[in-house]
Amino acid sequence: MKPFKVVLIITLVLLTVLVSRALLHNPKLQVAADPVEISLDQQMLVSHLAESIQFPTISYETVKSRNSQAFDGFQIWVSQTYQRLHQHLTLTKFNDTLLYLWQGSDTTLKPILVTGHYDVVPVIPGTEKQWKQPPFSGNIEGGYVWGRGALDDKSGVVGILEAVNYLLAQGFQPKRSIYLSFGHDEEIGGHNGAALVAEHLKRNQIQLAWSLDEGSFLLDGFIPGVNRLVAAVNVAEKGSTTLQIVGKAEGGHSSMPPNQTAVGVLAGAITKLENNPLHGGLEGLSLAMFDTISRDMSFTLKILFANRWLFGGLIDRFLSQDPSTNAMLRTTTAPTMLSASVKPNVLPIEAVATVNFRIHPRDTVEDVFAHVKKIVQDDKVEVRSMNWAGFGLGQAASRVSSWESDGYGFIESSVRGVFGNVVVAPGLMVAASDSRHYGKVADDAYRFNPFPVSKEQMTGFHGTNERINAKSFIMGVKVYIRLIEQASS
Ligand SMILES: [Zn+2]
Incomplete structure (x- = not known):
């Protein structure tokens, strides 16, 4: 055979292999959105989120700058806004961190934890005027709820509270116990909040099946070449x-x-x-x-x-x-x-x-x-x-949680149930979260907020003009509802 013929054959074989492998490289799962509609009082939910933002629960590096009134005010607001929750769940406080237990009927099952934090980072001095809406106004404008904490992480906290409130109103009784934890010092390491909650669980020999904390979002337009929303469920943090x-x-x-x-x-x-x-x-x-x-x-x-x-x-x-x-x-x-x-x-x-x-x-x-x-x-x-930020010589990366577990499966199916065919992929959290503590008492720790966020909006995260799309917030609450319901049934 002539050399050029050999080259031609090799090239053709190679091309066939490349193309056929690419043709098989398709999304693994196709699930349609669940037809069961969850009907929520959208206006009320959005105004609850707006109200929560009005408490300037800022975590500063120094204790003396702390505004205790804001933290007290937020807690009173939670107890008044979510009275049903306070009737059915038991509350234990660790400083200003709130731990609720919703007792399940089957105590042989390992509990789960759904968590977020209600402290926020400060607004960088001098940037206040660049905000289109004042950072602690909670203004609802142009379809968005504006203010510090709208993404990080009051939407998570209020979203979870609303989900449990909804399920209680429906008369839902969990089989598996559910803990809810709302941290007050995540932005400065969680040493006086989440760390104490984790110690408390450990002391009482309570090992969680899994935990869900803040993390990545449903990313809209972040990944080049991908037109669908990408739910990166972070299974580890750096x-x-x-x-x-x-x-x-x-x-x-x-x-x-x-x-x-x-x-x-x-x-x-x-x-x-x-x-x-x-x-x-x-x-x-x-x-x-x-x-x-x-x-x-x-x-x-x-x-x-x-x-x-x-x-x-x-x-x-x-x-x-x-x-x-x-x-x-x-x-x-x-x-x-x-x-x-x-x-x-x-x-x-x-x-x-x-x-x-x-x-x-x-x-x-x-x-x-x-x-x-x-x-x-x-x-x-x-x-x-x-020794920076109390981490000693450094903080190791977390353990990598399984993306083949029941917990991950529940998160995935709840997201798909509400949003339809989105991409759900295990991800790595590049920042830190309270899960560095909770991960110590959970078989698997997940970090994900079920709210769609665009690249432009993400600049508000710890930055200027933090805001969340009101519709996205409502959809996210539905994910929390489905998740808690499925995982604890
Ligand atoms: Zn956060």
Whole structure:
């Protein structure tokens, strides 16, 4: 056979393999929205969310800035707005964190926990005027409920309260016990709230079948090439460690600097760190996530994802380019603070960079430290651990929960029941949540808010003009209703 014929045959075989694998790379499950309608008083629900936002339950880094009245006010509001809940469930308080127990009829079943937090982050001073509606107004305008906490996480808290309230009104009696927990200090680590709830459960030998906390949303238009909503149910959260990289040199007057100053040494080290990120790629959870999502992508992208044996390296490079997908693949490196000399004409002895790492479940705190030391290796560079935000030397990533469990299945079917054919995929939470505590007493810990959110809206999360679409909020309440009902029946 002539060489070009051989090449032609090989090419044809290869193309056939690539295309046929892509043709088989389709969404796994097709479920239609449940015809059973849940009828809610939409106006009342939306105004409840709006009212909850009006309490400025801000978590500050320092205790003395705290507005205790706002927290008390919020709790009184909950007890008055959800009286039925207070008649049927028992409440235990851990500081200002509220733990409710809805006793199930079958005590042999492991309970579940549905949770959120009602503290919020402050509004960045000076940005108040950029808000289209005042941040604690709870104004309902243009189809949105506006204000700090609309996404993070009063919609979660009020959504859960409304769902339980609805089920109680329907006379629903759970078989499996349900805990509801509403944290007051999630934004500053949850050490006096969720941590104590977890300790309490542990002390009483209560192991949860699973927990559902805030997390990702139903993402609208986030993933290139995917036209449907993507419900990323986070099954793990990243850890965090913060290191100081110190460049060292002789001090003295700036009129006679050495060839390399402490600042120059540090700059070299930081450049090396940015150019040598920790290893990352499609495996384990990241693989499960992108394998599910890519089944809804364009045919060209399907060819890539269905043929990872050939295009694996290309896909890794492609996903590493975008900050959001890169964060799913690896431990990220983020230099955030710099300091050196205190005067313009004085050479620093030390130039210090603070670098924050968000640790992927595949790495440990020690792995990060070792990696950094290896990369910046130089006798003029020192790597120091840093105790930031009470995490000690660092916080490991969480355990990875199962995406084949009953709990995950219930979340998936509730979301599909309300929203129809959306993409449901296991995801990785790149920020932290109270589940770092709850995960210790739960077989599986999930992190997901059942509200559709656009990319533009997401900028309000910890940012300016935080708001939630009122219709999305109502749909989310329905997911909570279906979930609690199914999971505890
Ligand atoms: Zn939050």
